[in-house]
Amino acid sequence: MFQRQERMIALTFDDGPLPGPTNEILDILSENQSRATFFVLGNNVTKHRDVTRRIVREGHDIGVHSFSHPNFQETEIYEVYRELIDSTLLLEDLLGILVKYVRPPYGFSTAETQFLFDQIGLQSILWTYDTLDWEILNAEQIASNLLENIQAGDIVLLHDIHPTTIQAMRIAIPKLVDQGYKLVTISEWLEVQENPFK
């Protein structure tokens, strides 16, 4: 149980898992006694089961990011349902856990898709700090922006598919820990704060 006064940060990694970069992020988190949350794509999970298992085995949270990364605002609702159900069941069968969180691709949803999330039992988790790591693609820049702008309680958007993001985490994670931040999973984060994205 975490206390409100603790300086918590929830790092979240979308679009994986990919064995190379995701394993490296897991190494960095483990070296720094830190945890994070991974919003995975069903397409990648089917191809990379070992690293998917490792995420959960090492105490991180896993949520769905859809199966194939469509924009939910431009997708028929039955297709959105398939995307969610297929990726959720895939994870639950593989890992023997209950999947509780969804991050819709691009953060895009509608009232209809939000209703589906509720029906399936998925809480939608967006972010409060966007690193723009997919666009910046420069490790030092991503790390220095993050270290300069981050605040206690932030949920940070990252992607564990870019080598520059991994390098940025090599720089930033030890520094955040040194500064007294506790890097937590979304479940740990929600123990002390309300989900602001409901």
Ligand SMILES: [Zn+2]
């Ligand atoms: Zn994504």
